[in-house]
Amino acid sequence: MKPTNVLDPNYFHKVVDCQWACPAHTPVPEYIRLIAQERYTEAYMLNWDSNVFPGILGRTCDRPCEPACRRVRTEEKPVAICRLKRVAADHKGDITPYMPPVPTRKNGKRIALLGSGPASLAVARDLLPLGYEVHMFEKDPAGGGMMRSQIPAFRLPADVLEEEVDLILDMGVKCHFGYEITSMKDMLALDYDAYFVGTGAPRGRDLDLPGRAEVDEHIHIGIDWLASVAFGHRNSIAGKVIVMGGGNTAMDCCRTSKRLGAENVTVVVRSAFEVMKASEWEKEDAMREGIPIVNNRPPKEFVHENGKLKGVVFGCVKPVEGENGRLKYVPSGEPDVFLEADKILMAIGQENHCPWIERDAGIQFDKWDCPLLDEVTLQSTHPKVFFGGDSAFGPENIIWASAHAHQAAISIHLLCQGKDLKADRPPEGVNLVSTKMGLHEWSYDAEHDPSARYLVPHANKKQSLGNIKIEVELGFDRRLGAREAQRCLNCDVQTVFTDRLCIECDACVDICPMDCISFTANGEEEDLRQRLMAPAQNTEQDLYVSGPLPTERVMVKDEDLCLHCGLCAERCPTNAWDMQRSVVHIPQLGSYAGEASA
């Protein structure tokens, strides 16, 4: 193999599994270290800079970082990254000194943001400090989008939501709330310099089964029903409730129903438990509240009598592995089952849906009715119109909205400056800084903490089931947060190898607790992976290969299971190994937290 180029920004970024998996590439280990140092404000700002909604995401994020966490591979359970983010948000001090100044004299460019959800808010946050005049259009009476309308208060308290939404609105967004957009052409006629569409995926899917029309008044679309609860239009649900669907919306629907007085609630899912779209912890929370989840039951018919819903007939299937490795479902041979129901909440998915964009407004749509976008710039076929969040590529989650927003903001800025959206895009970069402070002294806590993942305390179940406003997860306190922070392996403190310093004494090979390091004859990757100290079977993780050493061997390090404990560097007599903190620079308009974390 060729020697690894560690100056490629992606090389060490990939080693930081959590940051690599995060759509917004939040520097996770760095903020976890700040939490360990009780520097909650700085930890919060580092998050705010990158993902814009640390308090909200610390409660609701889909956590793509956690399954990626190296600890899943070295031990079992990932670091509770999301809950640590919440620790930063819960314990932060005054953040006003860190807020980016917003110029009072504007730069003369006006930007329209359609929708007030996370994507639009994040674009506003990125553009305002550069002097843009930002107008936000929203049909609801308050900002926040799906974060307000679809996430129930027992998961996301209103004050947490409002704090982070207002933080941005107060930077000087010109709000046009209660403004229902009915025509894109009309919007374009207002002649803003750029438009950002962040209207989400607001259409819940429906099921056209026998009996559907007859029982219409007893069936609600999950996200619409949640919104009506959120805005206080609805505060009870009676009788037996069936929630259809296996995603997070289904979990929110069933838990909300339980709190609004449903006699009993059952979740029925057409697929197997393991492949349900809902996050692991959302399923656990629903089951902890005594809500049964019935799997492998596709609905067949709504049963009704005199216009009143009686229940639903479900077929019985079982999953078998198809040729492509994906599960497919075949009839299990069991008889159909009938479940009684008075109300049905339909949470079987949602779609982005922009009926108000005229199809001749210059914005092209694909065959799935999604806008045709450039994946990097998020520009539509209309040069002034950009999309982000769920309205761009279909339903994702808040963290994707933040990630899209940063890219769209860069594009809008380049557009307004008359620059090329691709050629002039700022590049990614990486900085490597040694953490060596002296003999056996490192500026990070290198020691491996074998503790198991700490459990998060919950509110009293009886009380929280009686009040939709009581937050269920209480979050880690400072002490638990500090302990959980110690579980982080500091994957951003990289093992950097300088081949010309190596005397091949084997000290690093002998001390490495995970057998990551080998000195061997060079070869092709496939061959090398077989003859290391321990076979490197995880091909998703790179091999770090040095240039040739005096004995003509090369150093090969399997990045897969490295604990970043620094023992190789501790034991290296010549400093050929050094532990260097890698700081990945993800281009973003004005990075505000740099000073906070340095």
Place this chain on the structure above:
Amino acid sequence: MTFVAKPRIHHPQLPVNELGLTRRDYEGLVSTLCAGCGHDSVSAAVVQACAEMALPPHRFAKMSGIGCSSKTPSYFLDKSHGFNSVHGRMPSVATGANLANRDLFFIGVSGDGDSASIGLGQFAHIVRRRINMLYIVDNNGTYGLTKGQFSATNDRGSTSKKGVPNLYEPIDLVSMALQIGASFVARSFSGDKAQLVPLIKAGLKHHGMAFLDVISPCVAFNNHNGSTKSFDYVRGHSGPFVHADFYPPGEEITAHYDPGATEDVPMPDGSTLRLHKLNGDYDVHDRVGALETVQRYQEKGEVVTGLLYVDPDAADCHEILDTVDVPLNGLTEAELCPGSAALEQVNQSFR
């Protein structure tokens, strides 16, 4: 020396031997030697050899004297017996221990100071008595613990870190061991585990005195240009003569070398030592020839490594003395106090 403790966690696919132990179960305390010390590699090689052979750690006695080398038994096999003795006196303690319990694996670790200076007399006598043990000398040619004076194995003309040449002739422990009765003599290099680990395995299974001289560079005081015990010098001036591969009983022997140049030596426990002759017609059973070869190459400043001499049939101390077959702690009162009739018989034999 390192302040970060080595975590107990290990690679999830680390092999488990027949005893259900991984290599990590054969480790010891964290080393307090200098970073990069060759001795740590020797300890790691012992760990690897014992783990791969699935030897029970509690059946080991680790013996040592004083010096950097003699600290190392703490760093491997922490579930074994051990005795850290007086400077240069490891051989007499090991002799006593071995006579008392012949069933243990004895592994002595000494250094060039411990064995070639203060303990030279002891070294000579344990070798000539052929105590059944693996005697390892971590040989770095310097007194690292007292900041780098020349040791007795340092070559004449080899310089100190500051450039001062050594004025005296070196003591070659390999030559001495060959001369005075060791039945297994090998030399290796801490930077070459592929050679060192099989030699440790073979030495542990050898019945009799197995002497292993390991050139183990001192990174702090003797790893500079001008030293003949540095990583660079040894890599540039050493050649293996006979590579030994060790195969435990029942394991299939896989040959990687030209079949004409190999020889299989059966070991007493049924394991096999496969020797690959890498240098012409060198005869590994010819003691005098081995002595001559070692010294000829030494004269040229070259270091001969590998298994240099082996006599698998030589008697060990217990056989020479015709001692009782069981360890002393296994003898019962009936055997130890056979009664007045037996005493009378013994007395009669002297009349």
